[in-house]
Amino acid sequence: MRIVFMGTPDFAVPCLLRLLSDGEEVVGVFTQPDKPKGRGYALTPPPVKTAALEHEIPVFQPNTLRDGEAEKTIRALAPDLIVVVAYGKILPAEILFLPQYHSVNIHASLLPKYRGAAPIQWCILQGEKKTGVTSMLMDEGLDTGDMLLHRETEIAENMTAGELHDVLSELGAQVLSETVAGIRTGTLHPIPQTGESCYAPMLTKGLCPLDFSKPAQEVHNQIRGLSPYPAATFRLSGKRIKAFRSTLGGSAKGLKPGTAAFCESDIVVACGDGNLVHITELQPEGKKRMSASAYLAGHKLPEGTILT
């Protein structure tokens, strides 16, 4: 099948590769323009572009899909289907329904929950026990199209967003493969999204600072939901520290929220509900990411120290 693929970040790469290994004819890849990133503002290509170029697929990086140019380009590519995976732009109707089989999207949640930009992280932030991947026939709304297939996966107690991302990314490739196969054979039955929906908006820096006056479980969810990017932070002796991993366990026994308890191999902090959160992996500003025990080997952290 002739397919135009639209995607941008790492999450979308396994989907693209799966289409190729399935023998689909990927005739073009749309991805976001290269953007200045990192120190020195080096112009950085999106991961999907890199992957596409490695397979010698034509890459298109328009700033907008709404000036008619993109439509002409796609028309010339004459796809049977458009596959969208975390592309980062809304497709106008004239493109959406251009191919014979229209456009399908792979979304990293169990729709209609967690529509939007950051479903993986929000699932963990909200303390969900399971999530999954859904494929849908796209319409003009944001992740509102009729659903085709979905696959569920458990979210382990201490799982981070990064780990879940990798799982869902592979699961997404699997679902995409089955979806394309189903479209080819005409065996899929689109079903409208029903039930309670919610949105997973883009993550902002404002979500990062930890608030130890919250219950330990929420602090824990915040740490793992924002790990590794953008990463939950707290302050210790004037420096900002990112927390990447944590576990729960133990009672704070009347310690005020934010107070460090006995810190041997973990940084143990009292939370608002009287329970403890154990920070096990972190990164001080300007330093590499390290285990809490390594950090504690070189930094004294007496019991009673206040973290904010």
Place this chain on the structure above:
RNA sequence: CGCGGGGUAGAGCAGUUGGUAGCUCGUCGGGCUCAUAACCCGGAGGUCGUGUGGUUCAAGUCCCACCCCCGCAA
């Protein structure tokens, strides 16, 4: 040339006004103990990122160049 922090024993950190390096953990050996990841004693382990660079009687510590790592911001 966006702003900034840092490269010292396996890991994490100190290192004062320049005088050839210390701490915590780990590791090895011994001891204590019913026992232990606990405790005590002892040992090994470092060309202090690179430059057969500059200053100096003397540089981890000052100056110069380069390499590498990281935080912020985008």
